[in-house]
Amino acid sequence: MYQYIDETYEGVDFSYSDKRDGELQHCTFKKCSFRGTSLEEINTIGCSFIECDFRDAGLNASIHNDSAFMNCQFSGANLFVAKFINCKMTGSDFAAAQLDGVTLSKGDWSYTNLRNHNLSKQDLRDIRFIEADLYSCNLQKADLRGADLTGAHLVKTNLQGTDFRGAILDGVDFKALDLKGARMDMSHGAAFLRALGAKVD
Structure with missing residues (x-):
């Protein structure tokens, strides 16, 4: 050694x-x-x-x-x-x-290229993924509580059972995501409705 x-x-x-x-x-x-x-x-x-x-x-x-x-x-x-x-x-x-x-x-994984990788069931709490390229990743049942995903690219990503509670999702294109089965906060729900053009008071 x-x-x-x-x-x-x-x-x-x-x-x-x-x-x-x-x-x-x-x-x-x-x-x-x-x-x-x-x-x-x-x-x-x-x-x-x-x-x-x-x-x-x-x-x-x-x-x-x-x-x-x-x-x-x-x-x-x-x-x-x-x-x-x-x-x-x-x-x-x-x-x-x-x-x-x-x-x-x-840690900080911002601006990284993680395309097509399998990160399913991973404990990814509190990690910074600002503008990270997570295109077509498998994040099934991953724990992203408290993570910062501002502007992250999540198109075609498997989000079945992904836990986003407490995560920052500013700038994420909700319209391009399949969020069926994902766990989210009420604030995320409001952001999702705004992305679809609804007015949320």
């Missing part, structure tokens, strides 16, 4: 290297490439990854606490049973990534 503490890297190419089973504490990586890198079972604490490339990387069983992955590319990455705890993921792209068994606990 290796350990990096308070290290800073910019523009470094770690592609296709073996970085498994390590611990990174309060490190900063800017515009670094981890393409195809073996990062299984790594543990990051308070790290920042800015505009980094994780395409096709192996991140399964990795654990991330209070780390930031901003505007990073995860296309084709393996994130099987990975855990992101209170992480800032803004602007990152997870197209065609493997997210089976992933854990998202709080």
